[in-house]
Amino acid sequence: MVDSPSTDRSPEKLPVLYLDWDGVVNFFGSRNQYNKRSGFGYVRRGSAQATIMLNGTEQPYLFSMNWSAELLRKLAALPLEVVFLSTWRHRFPELLRATQWELDSYRILDWEDGPEGKVHSGKVAALLLDQINDPRPFIWADDEAHDFLTDDHRALMSSVPHLLLAPDDNIGLTGDDYRSMVSFLEGLGYGAQIKA
Numbered sequence: 001m002v003d004s005p006s007t008d009r010s011p012e013k014l015p016v017l018y019l020d021w022d023g024v025v026n027f028f029g030s031r032n033q034y035n036k037r038s039g040f041g042y043v044r045r046g047s048a049q050a051t052i053m054l055n056g057t058e059q060p061y062l063f064s065m066n067w068s069a070e071l072l073r074k075l076a077a078l079p080l081e082v083v084f085l086s087t088w089r090h091r092f093p094e095l096l097r098a099t100q101w102e103l104d105s106y107r108i109l110d111w112e113d114g115p116e117g118k119v120h121s122g123k124v125a126a127l128l129l130d131q132i133n134d135p136r137p138f139i140w141a142d143d144e145a146h147d148f149l150t151d152d153h154r155a156l157m158s159s160v161p162h163l164l165l166a167p168d169d170n171i172g173l174t175g176d177d178y179r180s181m182v183s184f185l186e187g188l189g190y191g192a193q194i195k196a
């Protein structure tokens with residue numbers, strides 16, 4: 001039996017959404033493919049400046065993006081603290097400006113690259129440490145980092161209610177994923193706080 005949560009929507013009191021960006025919000029497939037398979041409309045295109053390593057130095061790079069404004073609006077309305085866990089790291093303010101995503105608050109979780117060939121495995125350690133410091137129910141949406149979860153990681157996560165979403169990077173999060181998030185939050189007693 002889950003205790004009924006308070007109506008406090010302070011970020012530090014809410015369940016957490018650990019959110020990757022590329023392949024999750026920014027989809028890589030065609031708009032036509034997205035429109036057929038995502039369940040969301042209102043697709044936008046834009047770009048944001050990223051940084052890439054070139055000859056051992058960081059260089060600016062204009063990165064193209066495709067996203068659904070409808071998805072961003074729906075995510076912002078969920079009773080979740082958004083915690084970005086992505087290679088974009090400190091560049092998230094620029095992404096939010098580029099996509100015009102209005103979030104009241106968010107955090108950026110920093111992480112170290114894993115070994116070569118498992119670079120994004122570092123996200124797992126960062127998420128687990130964040131949960132050790134402040135255990136709360138969470139959703140983790142990432143198109144590839146779940147591949148690095150071991151049985152030991154899963155055992156550490158088992159004491160906290162969680163939902164893992166691994167979208168197809170051509171489509172990103174879908175309407176079905178969104179409904180899974182809503183069901184998860186309803187199961188925690190947050191149904192009344194979900195804004196349409």
